[in-house]
Amino acid sequence: MSGGGCSIVWFRRDLRVEDNPALAAGVRAGAVIAVFIWAPEEEGHYYPGRVSRWWLKQSLAHLDSSLKSLGTSLVTKRSTDSISSLLEIVKSTGATQLFFNHLYDPISLVRDHRAKEMLTAQGISVRSFNADLLYEPWEVNDEEGRPFTTFSAFWEKCLSMPYDPEAPLLPPKRIIPGDASRCSSDSLVFEDESEKGSNALLARAWSPGWSNADKALTTFVNGPLLEYSQNRRKADSATTSFLSPHLHFGEVSVRKVFHFVRIKQVLWANEGNRAGEESVNLFLKSIGLREYSRYMSFNHPYSHERPLLGHLRYFPWVVDEGYFKAWRQGRTGYPLVDAGMRELWATGWLHDRIRVVVSSFFVKVLQLPWRWGMKYFWDTLLDADLESDALGWQYISGTLPDGREFDRIDNPQFVGYKCDPHGEYVRRWLPELSRLPTEWIHHPWNAPESVLEAAGIELGSNYPLPIVEIDAAKVRLEQALTQMWQHEAASRAAIENGMEEGHGDSADSPIAFPQAMHMEMDHEPVRNNNPVIVTVRRYEDQMVPSMTSSLFRVDDEETSVNIRNSVVDTRAEVPNDVNVTEGPRRDTLDQAVTQPARTNATPPQFNFVVGRRNSEDSTAESSSSTRERDGGVVPVWSPSSTNYSDQYVGDDNGIGTSSSYLQRHPQSHQLMNWQRLSQTG
């Protein structure tokens, strides 16, 4: 309200005018400059894939036309550094305020925190909002104030919070445009010539943009939602909501989805429609998983690249680019897997069930490093979403406390008859099998020669034999797990004896990138002066390196200090007014590595303190903050807590570990606190 200048509303993955708190705040404050900055280089390895960029392009055009009808238009900038672009825009428009909505992926956490610091230093008033979640991650904690580490406990809590998620805001009636005459727009290029042809087909199936998202929601809620619980495990996906890409780009707010669906649920409950009620519960659960993915990303910023259960570091992944290629091309010899991979390649879309099938096959049968698969999903999915995909792959890989058990292989043959009982899905995507009878459609290798001949199939020539036999995969998986536990035990023993860990161990050598993916090699300088550091970092590198692993690389003392701070601040600073208090910091890796052994005896270390908004802020906002749920509660997060291992809530209250695999290995109950490792230089 105060200050004469206009405000900048920085759009990112909130490409909507309805229920957009940052936009609403800008409109309340006066004249608005709406801005979108395209800086994909900031995403490192996670440069958006072709179909995702296609969507973004459409969605931005849609937003721009909505903004125009409200009285302003979208200023677009091509940049390699969002923050300098913001500063430029401030300079050329005389804006005095910046509003944006929170994001929770690790890259944004760091960037947004810096943006806040740097613009505030320029005298700009910066405020940020929750537009992406039902509840902010720091609002959802257990009785002791610690973050949850299992989904069901988390979601139960979300559904029983003492206050409901905010009701969605209406779109502004009109927007007073700020003076952007001295602030030029760049035209953004999202696709090259070679991509245009492939993208042309997408428009037939999808309509990006916030009002289309709204239509998709209505269509779903009035149609397939009722039978969601019946249909959700069928491979042909006509009954899903198709909301995920809309949600990824924030074209529709989850709060709106939530309330809309809940209203329907109450209606059905009153009619005694049990099936409908149950369907809503199940659908909301999938919304909850998206919610949880942000929660995990916020609490464990490395979850997109490192297993959350540390023992997976010792898993001997099979590094075989031939396997990887066969998987990508849908030539594994397992019809359901292959059909899925062909659909993904052709359309950028996969039903959730099929995502589970192909990723589980990837990890359990092929035993390829899960981050390769995740990266491929990132490159090809229309709804590619770092947090959701990381959670999904970690779940499949058994690297979460409540994930699937690692020692169990889903057999695509049996799963096939469950989710595609008549083989229609397989036949649609694998024309070479289209004449094969249903009896053999999910296991052609068992079919009699005569049947294959009649269907025109020659295994090994026009359709592959199984790339790996399931039985062989089981044996190999068992061996790999044995090896993993041995290494894990050995390294723990070594640490307890104060010995250097894992020296000369061949399984520690880093996994190189497949050439096929455009990922940089991460050449790790060997530091002979401190072998322990070398060892630990090798384990990180065993995963496919990513932007953040190189960002947080600790090569020289000077930068590592800064990096360390930014990591710590990152977690604390998503809210616009958190106070980071300096705390004791562990400085040697030795201590940090030793820590996990002690954490069993250490009380929970999440030092969330409920604090008050600082006074400056609350007065400035008193007139405009009805939207934010602040009675002033915002976490104050002490960096000291990052020095301790994240504690996995064990069996103390009710959340009994159902997993025998984890029970046999109690140490695997601890979530890795990778932050701790990277903080120590």
Next chain:
DNA sequence: CACGTATTCCG
């Protein structure tokens, strides 16, 4: 109704 067995579900 008890009991054994098939089926379903599992973030």
Next chain:
DNA sequence: GGAATACGT
């Protein structure tokens, strides 16, 4: 693969 539930005798 194992618990929970539904089913069948």
